[in-house]
Amino acid sequence: MRHLFGGCPCCDGQGVTRRGFIAAAVGGAAAAIASPALAQNGEPRVLRVRRQVVGDTFSGVYWRDGRYDREALRQLDTVFRDLSAAELTPMDPRLFDVMSAVARALDSDETYEVVSGYRTPETNARNAGRSRRVSTVSLHMSGMAADCRLPGRQGLGLARVASELQLGGVGLYTRDGFVHLDCGPVRRW
Known part of the structure; x- marks a missing residue:
């Protein structure tokens, strides 16, 4: 799989490997510590997510004592x-850092509703065939993106705060009622 946004830090050009994932996690931790938006004075990083449709949840600490x-x-x-x-991949933990930082900047302890996370290339191609708003080089295929919402928060406000943090890509999909967040290059649409 070829990644056009400067390469996926989790991939070796052929797909996700455990070694690549660990290297990305270490690199992501170093970048997160260096980023003022992610700095929490060593405090644990927390994320609360609920997957729309199936209801799977995670609520808790995913980073503490300088490691994931x-x-x-x-x-x-x-x-x-x-x-x-029905396939999963190791997600880039920097995505969780972005989501956690946005929630913290909003002073929110609400649970994100995740509309879409990882997408296989086949799923992404099918979605792109149905809508020209779906990128054929989506970071969803690298485990670096999520489409989500925070209940009780306007999408515009969520997107605005995420854009101000400049931690990755931010897309506002008002018609669909979600915001795209990723840990790729800083950009917005």
Whole structure:
């Protein structure tokens, strides 16, 4: 699989490997510590997510004492899996950092509703065939993106705060009622 946004830090060009995932997690941790938006004075990072349709949830700490919690990441991988293909991949933990930072900036302890997380290339191609708003080089295929919402929050406000943090890509889909967040290059649409 070829990644056009500067390469997926989790992939070796052929697909996700455990070694690539670990390297990305270490690199993501270093980047997160260096980023003022993610700095929490060493406090644990928390995320609350609920997968729309199936209701799978995760609520808890996924990063503490300077490292990601492997079991928490496995649970998050399950929540963010491709539902139509019944397939999961190791998600890029920097995505969770973005989501956590946005919730913290909003002073929200609400649970994100996840509309879409990981997508297999086949699922993404099918979605792109139905809508030109779906990118054929989507970061969803690299486990680096999520379409989500925070109940009780306007999508515009969520997107605005995420854009101000400049931690990755932010897309506002008002008609569909969700915001796209990713840990790729900073951009918005």
